[in-house]
């Protein structure tokens with residue numbers, strides 16, 4: 032884990048966070064009313080950390096994750112309120128990207144605010160860091176951030192890959208755009224031609240026609256290096272695939288997504304996201320279709336990326352044992368809200384929301400008798416026009432009248448640990464619920 | 472009562488009945504290339520797998536992505552026909568014994584009896600009522616709920632379809648049956664008139680399970696059924712699957728990569744590697760005394776809620792080899808940490824090693840194989856050939872591989888390599904009902920056992 036507190040940055044106030052979500056609220060209209068899919072969700076992702084986002088199906092994890100890249104289905108969805116701010120990284124000025132103390136040897140640092148160049152102004156909230164509000168960014172700018180500064184691994188690999196392009200063509204695009212330096216090195220293109228060559232490669236990537244064998248490659252300075260470049264491209268793509276332990280990367284390159292198994296498609300998508308060298312990686316159940324040995328490998332790759340580029344990760348998962356192992360902090364979501372957030376060891380040693388406790392008891396183990404897993408009773412409530420009450424009422428073994436009349440707010444219960452439940456919030460009050468008391 | 476029920480009433484529902492017997496099943500997909508799409512090889516997705524599923528039991532099937540689990544599941548449920556071997560449905564214990572005798576016996580009389588048995592029990596040879604009986608009694612729940620649910624159908628039509636096709640219910644009765652199925656999987660009446668895309672991933676998987684339950688089958692093949700679900704819903708579904716099994720004698724083939732889930736759910740476990748069974752046996756026995764290094768690697772990679780916080784997860788090195796050219800001897804030898812000289816080292820191991828060391832591979836011009844163990848590798852220069860030969864004698868390659876080399880000779884630009892020829896490693900018994908396909912057998916060396 033990285034030390035976030037005293038890292039010199041050259042900016043007025045080094046932002047310890049790479050992104051913050053504030054009061055994010057997303058609604059979906061339905062026949063019976065408004066579905067409150069995500070309801071005033073707030074959390075921050077610290078620079079370089081892995082934040083886990085766990086919770087029951089339909090609780091809004093994916094909607095939250097997708098909001099970072101404007102990938103919400105709007106319409107029909109409605110962005111009712113909230114902001115998602117993001118501080119992109121840039122090459123470290125102190126070491127020109129080679130790595131120094133100022134950038135934790137990653138060569139990357141929060142970019143300076145363009146309007147105050149780091150001194151701090153109203154636009155960057157005094158932080159001096161470039162601050163982008165992702166939810167309302169114009170289409171052309173969010174497209175430049177997508178897959179570049181922020182990459183996403185989707186839950187459903189079926190929908191994330193382009194069915195009409197071969198795996199090789201989809202990955203080539205990423206390398207042409209984001210790993211230009213490595214390609215130019217491999218092709219032996221000298222410093223004097225770098226700028227122009229890089230621009231040409233960028234143009235190639237943006238053509239999105241799946242065929243890189245193109246006129247642009249016959250222009251100087253690329254002319255004569257054409258084969259070297261194509262070789263380098265093919266080798267890099269194959270290496271990226273090989274890293275995810277896919278068999279026969281060179282053959283996979285020429286296949287189409289539908290020719291691969293679900294697990295293989297998921298790995299292609301992971302290779303694609305990691306190749307982008309993003310500042311922030313949103314990983315939405317990235318390893319669900321993978322078996323454990325590959326999962327362990329993918330997690331190593333993500334960790335490598337974090338070491339190399341100071342990448343922060345929002346890791347969405349339903350696997351509590353995995354999240355416990357890899358995340359610095361964990362946020363537990365229930366019915367569109369964050370109900371508990373804090374340092375991983377705090378959450379797992381001292382789960383303090385009745386829902387979190389329920390989740391931990393539901394994990395299957397060999398010791399539990401079959402048929403006797405502690406499933407949380409009931410089902411996730413319909414999120415249609417929810418009343419002002421705790422969202423967990425009806426399923427909570429400790430609820431009291433107070434829980435049905437008011438919505439508890441997220442409040443800190445100890446250092447690095449916050450919970451939204453009246454057991455803590457109204458502790459001691461006459462009608463407050465308590466863990467000692469079961470109400471059925 | 473209609474004809475199907477007559478068939479099912481004839482089946483004696485005894486506990487040791489084998490709902491399904493899988494015998495030497497192979498599924499090879501042709502690889503086609505060129506303008507004429509000629510077949511240049513085969514992906515051996517499943518390559519000789521045998522096991523039984525008994526009435527009312529859960530068999531867990533684990534293994535890496537691409538090792539053939541889903542392909543096997545599709546063969547077992549009759550969604551695709553095997554290219555070799557057979558899947559037999561509804562045999563008694565005695566009939567399975569007879570089947571095994573017949574399969575081993577080449578005589579004309581045995582073949583005739585086998586053919587007769589296959590018409591009644593082999594799922595790709597069934598006809599008419601017997602086929603309908605099998606179809607309704609074997610259901611499948613898929614990994615990808617998105618692909619398996621028709622996006623243009625409402626939930627009531629998706630879950631109600633099997634009931635309508637088999638004329639089990641119609642009108643209001645059908646609606647009520649669907650509501651009850653939905654409630655069994657934790658959904659409700661308010662979900663009847665929605666489309667699949669209006670649900671989250673986990674909710675869609677519950678719809679698939681409700682559909683599979685509709686006809687009250689004997690066997691459900693569950694392909695990663697809970698991998699998209701969070702633990703609380705998973706707990707409900709695992710409890711539900713257990714209750715259904717207890718009440719109706721339902722059997723499951725449970726395909727998953729989550730070892731915590733199989734450890735909890737499965738009576739017996741089958742680990743599969745590259746189209747073949749690596750190990751099979753009673754679940755607790757396999758977890759406590761895994762016999763195959765691959766099973767041990769799977770267990771080491773699995774995070775568990777009860778582990779120490781400091782424990783790291785162990786990735787398995789190397790990648791799954793190409794199933795079109797599975798390794799000789801033991802298929803796991805390319806990644807096995809304890810491989811011996813007898814484990815199947817072959818020419819392809821040299822080629823694989825060359826592929827990862829770029830300079831030498833570029834100089835490779837061709838491989839003239841006598842067989843998998845013996846070949847001449849042609850290089851563009853004698854220097855490159857000498858380079859390879861000296862590497863093969865150095866410790867840059869695994870010691871076990873080096874010891875398996877019987878000959879390395881350089882002549883001009885070519886290197887002749889010959890490895891010890893070994894047969895494919897077969898499953899051997901490690902205890903009652905416990906089998907593993909590994910040459911290392913600890914119970915052999917410790918003389919005290921039994």
Ligand SMILES: Nc1ncnc2c1ncn2[C@@H]1O[C@H](COP(=O)(O)OP(=O)(O)OP(=O)(O)O)[C@@H](O)[C@H]1O
Pocket residue numbers: 059066068086087088089090091092093094095104107186349414668669670671672673674699701
């Ligand atoms: N396109 C849509 N139209 C209508 N409702 C939607 C849409 N997408 C999501 N929802 C609803 O929003 C809520 C949150 O969905 P989301 O996909 O974020 O859940 P999730 O937490 O990611 O669940 P899972 O663990 O199953 O992936 C759910 O109630 C879902 O039904």
Ligand SMILES: Nc1ncnc2c1ncn2[C@@H]1O[C@H](COP(=O)(O)OP(=O)(O)O)[C@@H](O)[C@H]1O
Pocket residue numbers: 290291292293294500514515516534535536537538539540541542543794
């Ligand atoms: N329709 C197909 N055509 C060609 N090859 C296939 C097809 N379906 C699967 N395969 C190949 O067969 C092997 C096993 O696939 P699969 O059974 O889906 O694996 P698993 O379920 O264990 O992840 C893989 O190498 C896969 O690429």
Ligand code: SF4
Pocket residue numbers: 384385386421422423424427428429430431434439451452453454464465
């Ligand atoms: S005790 Fe009350 S506030 Fe806390 S989770 Fe239960 S219902 Fe909600």
Ligand code: SF4
Pocket residue numbers: 763764765801802803804805807808809810811814896908909910911
């Ligand atoms: S036979 Fe056993 S020791 Fe040899 S490679 Fe296979 S698993 Fe390893």
Ligand SMILES: [Mg+2]
Pocket residue numbers: 092093094186315671672
């Ligand atoms: Mg999701």
Ligand SMILES: [Mg+2]
Pocket residue numbers: 292293537540541542614694
């Ligand atoms: Mg599969």
Ligand SMILES: [Zn+2]
Pocket residue numbers: 123124125126127128129130131132133134135136137138139
């Ligand atoms: Zn620096």
Ligand SMILES: [Zn+2]
Pocket residue numbers: 144145146147148149150151152153154155156157159160
């Ligand atoms: Zn500023």
